[in-house]
Amino acid sequence: xxxxxxxxxxxxxxxxxxxxxxxxxxxxxxxxxxxxxxxxxxxxxxxxxxxxxxxxxxxxxxxxxxxxxxxxxxxxxxxxxxxxxxxxxxxxxxxxxxxxxxxxxxxxxxxxxxxxxxxxxxxxxxxxxxxxxxxxxxxxxxxxxxxxxxxxxxxxxxxxxxxxxxxxxxxxxxxxxxxxxxxxxxxxxxxxxxxxxxxxxxxxxxxxxxxxxxxxxxxxxxxxxxxxxxxxxxxxxxxxxxxxxxxxxxxxxxxxxxxxxxxxxxxxxxxxxxxxxxxxxxxxxxxxxxxxxxxxxxxxxxxxxxxxxxxxxxxx
Amino acid sequence: xxxxxxxxxxxxxxxxxxxxxxxxxxxxxxxxxxxxxxxxxxxxxxxxxxxxxxxxxxxxxxxxxxxxxxxxxxxxxxxxxxxxxxxxxxxxxxxxxxxxxxxxxxxxxxxxxxxxxxxxxxxxxxxxxxxxxxxxxxxxxxxxxxxxxxxxxxxxxxxxxxxxxxxxxxxxxxxxxxxxxxxxxxxxxxxxxxxxxxxxxxxxxxxxxxxxxxxxxxxxxxxxxxxxxxxxxxxxxxxxxxxxxxxxxxxxxxxxxxxxxxxxxxxxxxxxxxxxxxxxxxxxxxxxxxxxxxxxxxxxxxxxxxxxxxxxxxxxxxxxxxxxxxxxxxxxxxxxxxxxxxxxxxxxxxxxxxxxxxxxxxxxxxxxxxxxxxxxxxxxxxxxxxxxxxxxxxxxxxxxxxxxxxxxxxxxxxxxxxxxxxxxxxxxxxxxxxxxxxxxxxxxxxxxxx
Numbered sequence: 076x077x078x079x080x081x082x083x084x085x086x087x088x089x090x091x092x093x094x095x096x097x098x099x100x101x102x103x104x105x106x107x108x109x110x111x112x113x114x115x116x117x118x119x120x121x122x123x124x125x126x127x128x129x130x131x132x133x134x135x136x137x138x139x140x141x142x143x144x145x146x147x148x149x150x151x152x153x154x155x156x157x158x159x160x161x162x163x164x165x166x167x168x169x170x171x172x173x174x175x176x177x178x179x180x181x182x183x184x185x186x187x188x189x190x191x192x193x194x195x196x197x198x199x200x201x202x203x204x205x206x207x208x209x210x211x212x213x214x215x216x217x218x219x220x221x222x223x224x225x226x227x228x229x230x231x232x233x234x235x236x237x238x239x240x241x242x243x244x245x246x247x248x249x250x251x252x253x254x255x256x257x258x259x260x261x262x263x264x265x266x267x268x269x270x271x272x273x274x275x276x277x278x279x280x281x282x283x284x285x286x287x288x289x290x291x292x293x294x295x296x297x298x299x300x301x302x303x304x305x306x307x308x309x310x311x312x313x314x315x316x317x318x319x320x321x322x323x324x325x326x327x328x329x330x331x332x333x334x335x336x337x338x339x340x341x342x343x344x345x346x347x348x349x350x351x352x353x354x355x356x357x358x359x360x361x362x363x364x365x366x367x368x369x370x371x372x373x374x375x376x377x378x379x380x381x382x383x384x385x386x387x388x389x390x391x
Numbered sequence: 392x393x394x395x396x397x398x399x400x401x402x403x404x405x406x407x408x409x410x411x412x413x414x415x416x417x418x419x420x421x422x423x424x425x426x427x428x429x430x431x432x433x434x435x436x437x438x439x440x441x442x443x444x445x446x447x448x449x450x451x452x453x454x455x456x457x458x459x460x461x462x463x464x465x466x467x468x469x470x471x472x473x474x475x476x477x478x479x480x481x482x483x484x485x486x487x488x489x490x491x492x493x494x495x496x497x498x499x500x501x502x503x504x505x506x507x508x509x510x511x512x513x514x515x516x517x518x519x520x521x522x523x524x525x526x527x528x529x530x531x532x533x534x535x536x537x538x539x540x541x542x543x544x545x546x547x548x549x550x551x552x553x554x555x556x557x558x559x560x561x562x563x564x565x566x567x568x569x570x571x572x573x574x575x576x577x578x579x580x581x582x583x584x585x586x587x588x589x590x591x592x593x594x595x596x597x598x599x600x601x602x603x604x605x606x607x608x609x610x611x612x613x614x615x616x617x618x619x620x621x622x623x624x625x626x627x628x629x630x631x632x633x634x635x636x637x638x639x640x641x642x643x644x645x646x647x648x649x650x651x652x653x654x655x656x657x658x659x660x661x662x663x664x665x666x667x668x669x670x671x672x673x674x675x676x677x678x679x680x681x682x683x684x685x686x687x688x689x690x691x692x693x694x695x696x697x698x699x700x701x702x703x704x705x706x707x708x709x710x711x712x713x714x715x716x717x718x719x720x721x722x723x724x725x726x727x728x729x730x731x732x733x734x735x736x737x738x739x740x741x742x743x744x745x746x747x748x749x750x751x752x753x754x755x756x757x758x759x760x761x762x763x764x765x766x767x768x769x770x771x772x773x774x775x776x777x778x779x780x781x782x783x784x785x786x787x788x789x790x791x792x793x794x795x796x797x798x799x800x801x802x803x804x805x806x807x808x809x810x811x812x813x814x815x816x817x818x819x820x821x822x823x824x825x826x827x828x829x830x831x832x833x834x835x836x837x838x839x840x841x
Contacts, residue, residue, distance in 0.1 A: 300434055307437035308507065309563055310476055312796070312818025314753065324429075338535070347566030353530065353537075357507060358437075360532045381432045388439060 118293075140386075298367035307358040309385050310350070316385040318343065318349035323359050323381045329373055331364040338381070355383040396542045396555070398774075398828050425731030425761060442477035445506035445531075449524070454523075459549050460514045463524065466553035467510065467560070469597060470571045474561065474797070477819030492527055501531045501627070505556050508537075511841045512556070514549075515812065521545055524552045528560055531787055541750060555841060570792035574721045574837040575799065576614045576623050580809050580830035585756075587830075588807075591625065593640065596836070597793070598826035604638065613657060613788075616837040618664040621684060623835075624648065634739060637684075642763060645818070649689060657700045661728075662708045668692075670700040679713060681728075692730045703747045704728060705772070712746040712755050712772070717799045723757055725772060736774030745788055748772070750838070751795030754817060758787045758800075767800045769817055780819040785810075790836045799825065801832040 313319065322341040326334040337359045339352045359381065370378045446468045449460035451499055471477035486500035492511040501509050512526035525541040536560055542552050551572060558569025579592040579601075591604040591611050604623075605611055612633075614625035620640075627636050635658040648658065651671050658669040670677045679692040679699050693699045697717035704711050705728075712725045718735060720742040726733035737743040741761020748755050754769040759779065766782040768787050785803040791805035792799070796817055803810040809830030815822045825834075 129684035296430075296432060300432055303432075303434045305434045305438065307434060308442055309437040309439050311439050311441065311814045311818050312475075314796075314817075345566060346562065350564055353564075357530065357532045358434075375430050379430045379432055381434060383437070384433060384435045385437060387435045388437060 104190075120293075124327070185203075202203060219245065231295075285383065295367050295369060295372065297360075297374075299365055300366070302362050302367070303358050306361045307383060308354050309388060310354075313347070313389065316389040318345070321348075321352045321355040321383045323352075323355050323383065325359055325379050325381065327365065327368075327377055327379070330369055330372070331366055334362055351383070352386070358383070360377050395544070398470065398538055399635065410438075414784070416481075422822070435754045436594075441476055442507055443478045443480055444508040444510065444560075444564075445480045445485065445501055445504065446471070446482075446510045447485060449512035449514045449526070450489060450492055452513065452523075456514045456516060458510075459522065459546070463512065463514065463549060463553040463556070466509075466550055466597070470554065470557035471560065473597070473823055475816055475823075476561070476565055477601050491838050492525060495534070496529060498529070498531050498534045499644070501529075506531050508560075510556075510560060512567070516546075516695050517543065522549060522552070524754045526556050526559075528563055529817045551840070558839070567796055568794040568839070570794045570797060570836075570839065573841050574616075574620065574840065575790075575812075575825070575834050576604075576616060576837070577801075577827070577831045577834040578611055578614065579828065580797060580832060581607075584807055591623070591638075592827075592831070594827070596825075601828055604640065608663055611744055613660045613833055617660045618662060618838055620837045620840055622660075622664075624658040624660060626658065626665055635667065637667070648684075649680075649687070651689075656707070657702065659703055662706055668702045668704065668711065670702070679711075679793075690730070692726070693733070694730075701745050706750050706752045711746055712745045714746055723755065723774075724772075725755075736770065736772070737777075738774065739777060747789055747791060749791045749795040749817075750793055751791075753795065756789035756791060756817075758789065767798060767815070769798070779816045779824060780817065780818075781813075786813075788833050790834050792836050793839045799833060799834045799836055803832070 320341060321339060321343075324338045324340045327335045337356050339356065341352075343349070343352070365376075395401045403808045431684055448464045451457040451460040468479040468822045472479050484504045486503060486587050487497050489496060491513045492513045496509055496511060498509075507530070508699065509529040510525065510526055510793065511529065511532050515525075517523050517612055518763050521543050522545065523541060523543055525539070527539040528537045529535070530537050540559060542554070542555065544552055547839055554572040557571040560569065561567070561569035569757050573596045574593055575596055576591065576593050580587050580592075582588045588607040589610055589612075590607040591796055592601055593604060594601040605627075610628040612626045612628075614623050616623055622637060622639055624635060624637050626633050633656055635648040635655045637648050637734045640803045648667050648669070649655065654672040654674070654675075656670050658667050660667055661681070663798050666681050667684060668679065668681045671680050676696050676701055677698050678694055679702050680689050683688045692702075692711070693713075693715075695715070697715050698721075698830060699713055699717070700714045702711050702713040710725055711728050712723055713733075714721050715724050715733070716722070717724075721744050722735055723737040723743045724733040724735050725747045736755070737757070739759065739761075741759055743759050745758045747757075749769075758770045759766045759768050764782050765784070765786045766779045767786045768777060768779040770777040780798065781800075781802075784805045785804060787803075788798055789798045789800045791797070792814075797814050798817060799812055799814045801810045801812050810832040812825040812834050813822055813827060825831075
């Protein structure tokens with residue numbers, strides 16, 4: 076009797092388990108088929124590298140060897156290359172907005188204009204529709220206006236060329252008083268001046284337009300290291316390899332070839348050291364041109380110290 | 392000395408290169424200040440590979456010297472190749488034919504065949520019949536002359552010239568002393584296994600110029616070179632007990648070292664050549680003695696009831712290593728050369744014998760017996776860093792090359808065949824058989840001849 080009851084219970088339990096188990100398996104099966112994620116190249120970078128990448132907006136290095144130069148004329152030093160526009164007064168026009176700047180006229184900006192400080196003190200952001208196609212944050216109307224003054228045409232330029240790009244105006248249904256244009260213009264001396272010099276140099280001293288500082292990437296260095304390793308001929312069975320640590324200093328031209336014979340800057344007196352140093356120099360000489368290095372990072376690979384350390388190859 | 396040498400001046404072009412190099416060195420002093428942030432690159436992996444080197448036939452001054460010019464290049468090629476540190480490039484691959492060694496080679500054509508070093512040379516006959524051999528060693532990548540020498544000798548010594556040039560190249564490119572201008576004395580074995588005839592023989596380290604020093608009527612063992620390379624000492628079973636003999640290679644004169652009762656064996660010269668150290672049998676055991684060759688005075692170094700034998704001096708002459716079974720099995724001990732407490736340095740499994748101190752002082756080579764095998768190995772004089780270089784049925788009797796980087800030993804495969812000589816690098820690489828006319832055992836490497 077008791078046995079029978081147990082049988083029922085057992086049957087019930089078994090059924091439940093079966094049903095629940097089936098449910099678990101059949102209903103959850105779909106979620107199990109997660110497609111393998113497509114492989115994606117990942118660069119593992121250190122905190123140091125991350126900071127280098129993110130640097131360059133406002134905290135660029137100041138000790139650029141070459142000054143920023145936009146035009147080739149007599150050198151005219153500019154104290155503040157970025158040109159702060161400080162106390163910009165409200166231009167009083169009776170609720171009239173400033174003339175819309177000509178947007179596409181100067182597609183090629185001569186100045187990299189990295190940290191647009193002007194962007195912050197843009198005085199008004201009235202509902203003025205900006206129908207320029209270039210992305211809005213890039214073009215700062217006032218900066219554009221200033222730049223046009225910059226180009227030695229203090230005459231009411233907007234008027235002169237107003238015809239084609241004027242269409243936006245009517246849309247706003249504002250009374251445009253031509254006599255007031257002059258008043259709209261900022262008559263101060265332009266604070267932003269072209270920096271002149273003898274050679275063009277488009278890299279700004281404070282940050283860069285790209286936002287990421289040009290840094291020798293690990294892959295460039297790895298490629299160079301691999302190239303040198305393939306050419307570095309190490310004597311088999313050498314004794315005391317730890318004494319054969321050779322540092323070679325090189326100076327490279329932009330064409331990625333050595334500008335001067337490589338110099339051994341580490342020191343050692345033994346004949347074996349001498350032979351090791353010559354082997355290192357041979358590798359460096361044979362490796363040129365170092366095509367894996369990028370133009371942008373030239374300043375960083377111009378001078379290099381290359382350590383040749385055979386110690387790890389002879390661990391016994 | 393059959394060979395006289397003068398260094399060759401660098402070529403004019405080369406001098407300019409040196410000047411440029413000098414200017415570069417001066418500029419490098421300024422570099423640190425110019426280069427504020429310098430990129431550092433660490434290269435820790437390289438090609439552990441023999442250095443590719445091109446050795447064209449030496450230019451012959453007259454057609455009669457052509458054969459020597461070819462021969463010299465072949466001997467150098469063979470030497471460098473056997474060392475395991477160089478990879479001579481097949482002459483068939485050469486693009487440029489060297490016709491004048493006083494002009495700089497066209498380095499581009501040597502770079503094309505991946506040569507890193509290039510040897511050019513010339514053989515000419517002097518008015519007095521002597522041979523003049525000149526060579527230059529070039530670094531192909533930098534286009535600089537690394538070394539250049541000229542030698543004068545009588546024509547029959549052209550092989551020695553080739554060995555000396557090989558040494559120059561080896562030393563300049565590896566930083567280690569060479570070992571090619573050296574000889575090996577060994578026991579030549581001929582005849583059936585039961586009736587082997589053993590003769591003392593001498594040859595160049597590459598197996599050429601074999602000369603027999605004894606007729607083979609008496610059994611000879613363990614020949615050793617004196618530092619002057621003019622004399623050898625060995626053990627000979629003559630009438631009565633085996634004795635230690637001294638023999639002048641050139642004159643063929645020989646004499647018994649000392650007049651001791653009983654057997655004397657396992658002799659070896661001191662580094663200055665003034666003394667011979669050996670074992671003397673006394674009853675059931677043997678002890679070490681050293682004899683001054685001039686005064687003939689003998690000094691006892693050990694006095695134990697064990698078998699002390701196979702003594703070998705450190706290159707500075709202050710210490711000796713030897714084999715002793717005072718601790719049970721034969722092991723290697725080190726003690727002051729004047730006698731005193733001995734320190735055991737071998738502690739591995741099995742037994743150790745025939746220790747020999749490297750001429751460089753950094754290692755002691757030995758024969759190790761254990762697990763049914765005979766091995767050749769090295770360890771540091773304090774017993775650390777033991778390294779087995781080769782193992783097998785029977786390997787024995789290591790001897791160092793003059794530069795301490797290569798060991799020669801003999802190997803007997805067993806059966807009806809006989810022993811032959813082999814060399815191996817002290818790193819355990821590059822094992823090579825040494826060509827001998829017949830079976831050979833008990834090799835001893837001479838110091839450099841020059």
